[in-house]
Amino acid sequence: MTSTASPSPVPQSDVRAGTPAIELKGLSKSFPGGRAPALDGVDLSVPRGGIFGILGPNGAGKTTLMSILGGLILPSSGSVRIDGHDVLTEARHIRHILGLVPQEPAIYPTLTARENLDFFGRMQGLSGAYLESRIQACLELVEMTGEADQRVEQFSGGYKRRLNMVIGLMHEPEILILDEPTVAIDPHSRALIHHRLRELNAAGISILISTHYMEEAEMLCDEIAIIDHGRLMVQGLVPDLLAQRRDEAIELQFFGEPGAGLARALETIPGVQRAEQAGCRVRVFSDRPEQVIAPIMQRVQAEAPTLRSLVFGRASLEQVFLSLTGDRGAPR
Amino acid sequence: MMRDLAKLRASVVKEARILLRDRQALILFFTMPVLFVLILSLSLRDVFGDRPGATFPVLVVAEDQAEVGRGIVATFRANPHIRLALAERASEAQARQWLIDGHYRFVVLVPAGATLQAKRRLGEIMAEVPADLRLEQPVAVRVLADPSLRSDYRKVLEGSLDLALHGIEMKLGREQLEQTLRVTQGAHFTGLPDMDQGRVFQPVHGETVTKRGGGPTPTSVQQNAPAWTLLAMFFLTVPLSVAFIKEREQGSLFRLQTMTVPAWVVLGGKAVPYFVINQIQMISVLAVSVHVLPLLGGDPLGLGNAPLALLLMGASASLAAIGFGIAVAVYARTTEQAAGFSSATVMIMGALGGILVPKAVMLPIMQELAVISPLSWGLDGFLDIFVRGGGVDDVLPEALALLAFSAFCHAIAIQRYRRRV
Ligand SMILES: Nc1ncnc2c1ncn2[C@@H]1O[C@H](COP(=O)(O)OP(=O)(O)OP(=O)(O)O)[C@@H](O)[C@H]1O
Ligand SMILES: [Mg+2]
Numbered sequence: 001m002t003s004t005a006s007p008s009p010v011p012q013s014d015v016r017a018g019t020p021a022i023e024l025k026g027l028s029k030s031f032p033g034g035r036a037p038a039l040d041g042v043d044l045s046v047p048r049g050g051i052f053g054i055l056g057p058n059g060a061g062k063t064t065l066m067s068i069l070g071g072l073i074l075p076s077s078g079s080v081r082i083d084g085h086d087v088l089t090e091a092r093h094i095r096h097i098l099g100l101v102p103q104e105p106a107i108y109p110t111l112t113a114r115e116n117l118d119f120f121g122r123m124q125g126l127s128g129a130y131l132e133s134r135i136q137a138c139l140e141l142v143e144m145t146g147e148a149d150q151r152v153e154q155f156s157g158g159y160k161r162r163l164n165m166v167i168g169l170m171h172e173p174e175i176l177i178l179d180e181p182t183v184a185i186d187p188h189s190r191a192l193i194h195h196r197l198r199e200l201n202a203a204g205i206s207i208l209i210s211t212h213y214m215e216e217a218e219m220l221c222d223e224i225a226i227i228d229h230g231r232l233m234v235q236g237l238v239p240d241l242l243a244q245r246r247d248e249a250i251e252l253q254f255f256g257e258p259g260a261g262l263a264r265a266l267e268t269i270p271g272v273q274r275a276e277q278a279g280c281r282v283r284v285f286s287d288r289p290e291q292v293i294a295p296i297m298q299r300v301q302a303e304a305p306t307l308r309s310l311v312f313g314r315a316s317l318e319q320v321f322l323s324l325t326g327d328r329g330a331p332r
Numbered sequence: 333m334m335r336d337l338a339k340l341r342a343s344v345v346k347e348a349r350i351l352l353r354d355r356q357a358l359i360l361f362f363t364m365p366v367l368f369v370l371i372l373s374l375s376l377r378d379v380f381g382d383r384p385g386a387t388f389p390v391l392v393v394a395e396d397q398a399e400v401g402r403g404i405v406a407t408f409r410a411n412p413h414i415r416l417a418l419a420e421r422a423s424e425a426q427a428r429q430w431l432i433d434g435h436y437r438f439v440v441l442v443p444a445g446a447t448l449q450a451k452r453r454l455g456e457i458m459a460e461v462p463a464d465l466r467l468e469q470p471v472a473v474r475v476l477a478d479p480s481l482r483s484d485y486r487k488v489l490e491g492s493l494d495l496a497l498h499g500i501e502m503k504l505g506r507e508q509l510e511q512t513l514r515v516t517q518g519a520h521f522t523g524l525p526d527m528d529q530g531r532v533f534q535p536v537h538g539e540t541v542t543k544r545g546g547g548p549t550p551t552s553v554q555q556n557a558p559a560w561t562l563l564a565m566f567f568l569t570v571p572l573s574v575a576f577i578k579e580r581e582q583g584s585l586f587r588l589q590t591m592t593v594p595a596w597v598v599l600g601g602k603a604v605p606y607f608v609i610n611q612i613q614m615i616s617v618l619a620v621s622v623h624v625l626p627l628l629g630g631d632p633l634g635l636g637n638a639p640l641a642l643l644l645m646g647a648s649a650s651l652a653a654i655g656f657g658i659a660v661a662v663y664a665r666t667t668e669q670a671a672g673f674s675s676a677t678v679m680i681m682g683a684l685g686g687i688l689v690p691k692a693v694m695l696p697i698m699q700e701l702a703v704i705s706p707l708s709w710g711l712d713g714f715l716d717i718f719v720r721g722g723g724v725d726d727v728l729p730e731a732l733a734l735l736a737f738s739a740f741c742h743a744i745a746i747q748r749y750r751r752r753v
Contacts, residue, residue, distance in 0.1 A: 106583030122342035
């Protein structure tokens with residue numbers, strides 16, 4: 001165990017600089033009794049030094065993927081390498097450089113935050129002054145020094161998640177894997193976690209994070225992969241994926257429902273092909289959106305109730321996501 | 333290895349912290365067995381023993397019809413608590429069978445020619461024949477007793493027989509002395525012979541007739557103290573397995589699996605605190621049985637004279653219980669499953685093993701079946717110490733059986749814990 005305060009930002013050798021942080025080849029996983037495979041031939045390469053997002057709807061296989069990376073379950077086929085080492089045969093090496101933050105807080109409710117950190121730190125082989133300094137650093141990282149000696153069962157969900165995350169950092173891993181760390185927490189806690197993840201990344205830690213919040217992936221990640229039904233749909237840099245899509249619709253939202261006449265009035269504007277109304281929303285389709293915005297605003301001011309928002313041209317990962325995973329709406 | 337030991341220590345500290353914070357559970361762990369022993373040792377006396385005022389069927393097989401036979405019958409007939417039955421002739425085997433079948437609780441066997449033998453024996457004593465030259469053996473009046481006869485009542489019956497024999501001895505002695513004096517006119521009278529040099533009758537020593545024969549039966553407290561200690565120890569498998577599964581459900585166990593923590597550290601971290609609790613349970617039950625029970629009017633428990641054997645039994649029983657609990661925990665899916673399965677199994681093993689009902693009063697076939705219950709091994713070991721005064725050598729088979737059971741459970745638990753799907 002190294003005793004430096006933070007891992008070195010530069011990869012330690014040229015050989016390792018070339019190897020991806022995580023590399024999956026043909027990874028499949030079928031659970032006994034499961035109807036469809038949870039993972040189905042996933043090839044994925046997570047480069048070193050970035051923040052990589054795994055996106056996918058519920059049941060896509062994100063947790064399964066991460067559990068295989070953490071050595072908790074065995075793949076049915078395919079190979080998994082972390083830092084160039086095979087997860088099956090070189091688990092010992094991997095466990096020292098990998099930090100895994102599970103989706104559900106994995107902590108002892110009747111112990112205090114400090115006792116939890118102390119226990120898991122010792123289980124990672126830390127001891128003495130270094131252990132103490134890591135406990136302190138981790139408490140500060142998630143702004144919990146004031147709550148350190150409270151029992152975890154008294155914490156709110158957000159604090160439990162903060163503690164859950166920071167336990168995975170006790171041994172200063174080089175590669176950090178987080179399974180939906182920001183589910184069910186308030187914007188403040190989420191912002192804190194995002195902030196800390198960016199700091200850790202800047203300090204050289206490679207991060208793999210799963211989420212189904214698109215804005216989160218858009219804001220936080222350099223690169224993402226979208227999986228669904230256990231299959232990899234797409235992998236790429238966030239700007240590249242966004243550039244592939246541009247929504248041609250202009251979306252108007254009103255306070256209250258506009259009259260049926262509005263959509264018809266908007267369709268009379270030259271350059272507008274179609275206008276659809278659904279409740280308080282009206283979508284206007286045009287092949288020259290920039291040119292029709294001004295006339296649209298004139299009609300709206302003449303006919304409709306107060307405009308709430310007008311959105312145009314914002315391609316979002318959400319649209320990429322929905323178009324790839326299918327706009328199912330209903331749960332599987 | 334040193335690093336793993338440090339991890340084991342941290343696991344033990346963690347588990348102890350969790351346990352110490354669950355006050356209600358701790359209170360339950362320690363008061364349950366103590367209360368059981370107090371209540372049952374005091375109340376079971378009346379179930380297994382006899383109520384004051386009850387009458388006992390006693391059989392006297394008087395194959396001797398002269399002074400000895402008549403004297404014994406007269407003594408028992410004078411006792412209002414006894415329903416006396418007489419037989420002039422019955423084989424010992426027949427008498428045993430009557431006892432086993434429950435027709436009588438206490439049987440006195442007066443051998444044929446007892447009076448004649450007593451007189452000859454007495455004559456030799458009076459003539460001051462040296463002990464090694466006497467031809468006649470002391471007369472053996474045998475006693476057979478039902479194991480469930482309350483020990484104090486049995487002592488009273490044996491005592492009154494003893495008294496009767498003393499009386500007969502005195503009477504025969506006086507007659508013989510008078511006769512000698514009459515014949516010799518006191519010419520050679522040199523004083524009374526020392527009667528203590530050789531008894532006319534063998535000391536009364538009751539034999540307990542159990543179905544399998546032989547061996548003294550435990551008193552109520554000798555049975556109850558180890559029985560409830562063992563049951564309490566094994567019942568700790570419920571909180572132990574529930575704690576383990578909770579840890580799995582809370583995900584902390586999976587988290588440990590992503591770290592380099594060997595299985596024995598995880599399981600050992602659980603075992604050590606529960607082992608300590610088991611030992612405290614045993615000590616408190618024994619202490620209460622020795623010191624508190626007599627204050628409440630019960631028989632005190634004698635601890636035998638092999639503290640090392642006691643420690644060995646306590647440790648191996650606890651390890652067996654913990655192994656069982658860990659195996660259940662690793663195999664069960666839910667806390668409900670673990671709690672339900674382990675409590676039901678412990679109750680069944682307890683019933684089979686002579687914990688809930690003493691083996692002595694079980695049907696012969698059930699007594700044979702008791703062998704499959706680890707609790708029965710534990711109980712036999714403790715009874716070896718308390719009842720038969722056994723030492724380490726005597727309890728070694730039971731202790732080794734318990735340790736082997738523990739090793740087996742731990743082995744399958746570790747194997748399962750390491751398994752990945
Ligand atoms: N232990 C298991 N046994 C059987 N099937 C399982 C098991 N764990 C997961 N699955 C199945 O595998 C599939 C993928 O599940 P997984 O938990 O990886 O999804 P996820 O992407 O993490 O979903 P979420 O966003 O809801 O966390 C699901 O269909 C699930 O039912
Ligand atoms: Mg998941």
